[in-house]
Amino acid sequence: MSSLLRARGLGAFVFIVLLIVCFWLLFIDSIVGKTLENVSSRMLRARVDITGTDLSLFPLGLKLEGIQATNPQKPMTNVVEIETLSISLNPMKLLDRKLIGEEMIVSGVKLNTHRKKSGAIKTGQLTSEKSFKFKPDIGLFLSSVENIDTEQILAKEKLLTLALIQSIRKEIPQKQESWQKKLNNLPGKKQFEQYRKRIDQLKKASQGDLQTIISATAEVKSIRGDLTKDINSIKSARDELSRDIALLKTTIEQAKQAPFEDAKRLREKYSPSAQGLGNVTKLFFGEKIGTWVEHSLNWYERLKPFVQRAATIRKQKKVTHPLRAKGVDVHFKEYKPLPEFLIRKANVSVNLEQGELSGKMQNITPEQDVLGNPLMFEFAGQNLEGIGDINLAGSINHIKPEKTDDIITLSLKAYPLRNIELSSSNFPVMLDTGLLDLELKARKIQETIRVDIVAGFTSVRLSAPQQNKKNKLAETLLASLAKINKFTLKASIVGTPDEHYLKLESDLDKLLGRVVGEFIQQYKKRMESELKMAIQNKAGLALTALEQDMTGFNMYNQELTSRLGLADNLLQNELLTGAGKGLRLPF
């Protein structure tokens, strides 16, 4: 036996074990601290600092001090700072490689504190948040009603006025040419002279024998028939000319009226409408609420790994990827299932400027499917300085990863608001002071989110600093805002984390909507008037030229009247009863 065993070896083994224990006692605190810093920094994608770590063996527990977690979007700000965090651990479960904390006490929690050094991590980039897709811009709207650039509008639009003028200017010469041809074809001075000669011959014949007189009578009938026919054709031509002139005059009149039509059409096209503006509440609060929603969803996604660990199923067995190990862990059914990491109960106290907000959290684990219970939390702040009640409660249920159900409710009573920027566009509206009563309920079932907010603002003072004084609508809105001392707001957000819609209602709509509506009506009138003037200026010369062109038709009219007069004179005075002047028949 002695040839097989080495007695001194046992001593060496004991020596090595003692060495390991000493090493543990000396360095384990800093090793645990650094490991936690590294792992949490990697998960948060921003630096997490822990100033003190104390791992005690009897009783088994871990105490962390001075935890600072950087806001990934603002490297000089801590999203949370925790004074002390202590967990009492279950030693028996450690043998099963499970970190089960029966109770965790988190005290001295402060939010959004300043950092001395930047918390940006070198190896990874700071994560960029998804930005809010709907960005209503009241400033853009205001600038759209600031100036009317008629020149720019007219430069890119085809005007009905100009089209009509062009069409008439083409038509007038064509008509004139046509009338000139018609006049040439109508009986004129030559024909009438021939009639006169025939009548003169008849006059001579009337003093002859009976046979001559009879043939003269037939000639009279013939001349009268020809003259009547010519008179009718001239009359008909004159009527036609009158119709042409009337038609052209109507078209010219239309061209004169066309600037009004153009101005109306362009006004509708280029002036903003109260409907296009949407509701005023959305302009003021839309971006703010939308950004809060996006911000919350980004944080939700970032914290999701803490409540639901990534796992894949291989041949019906759950396979998880450990954070720091080679290979994969395949998990089997446990007789008394427990997650690898669990904090059963946590008492948290948050230090606000106004006092302490205390709360409880239960079942903090990334493996809710194993535990079978959701994460629950409840925070309440009462008798806070200058604030009414604050209640925050909710549950994060990822027991079935394919059927998650998360609920958060927040209730605020008389929460003071100070210097809150509502719209950050060219028309920054500030809520200087006010009190907020808020009821918020947010629920996410799988990938469907629904958030309902009912907020009542009282003792409100709104202002709009650094305004463009030249903008009349801005001035009007500002005056209306100054009169508001209370309003209510209802918001609902429905959709998926990637695509959601915001619906906002407020009694501000009635007040400010009316102001904006009236202003837009005035603006439209002004725009129409300016456009009409500009179009008339542009088309004025062409319209005058048209009227001048129309004078050519008067000449045709006079010519036809003259011809008609000549023919009529021949018929009435020379041929029929001229009373000594005309042809005197013997019968």
Added chain:
Amino acid sequence: MIRLLARLLRVLNSESEPSQISLALGFALIAGFTPFYSLHNIIVLLLVLILKVNLSAFILGMIVFTGASYALDPLFHITGLFLLTRDYLEGFWTIMYNLSVFRLERFYNSVVLGSLLISLILLYPLYTVSNRAIVKYRENVLTWIRKSRIMQIIRMNKLYKAYQSLSGLGEDL
């Protein structure tokens, strides 16, 4: 300090039977192939220290097998995962999974199980082959080296004698 270390090695290396060297290599195979921070490696360490095995061979073997394990990790992973996901073994693994000692051993990790299993399978063949190889080496190669002219000259050198007196390893050669 070097003298102290040399004496420790001399004490621990006093046994140099081929079987002791081969057994040391076998233990090195397990400790080198499997992840270092495993429960079974404490048992291996205890056995290495209390059994009369050649520690130099164990340390040397550890270095070699640990290096080889980096290349063999995918094989260990595939083997371990294959076994862990067999339906007919599920009952067996479930029983083990519910025992703290096996949970501490982290057998449910594909690399731990695969590497442990492969090293245990290779343990006996390695022991047998290395045992025979050492015997053959001592009978043929070592005898030839000792009798060689060059070795005679080296052994006569004062520097070599000084080294022998310092390390105490001269007897092995």
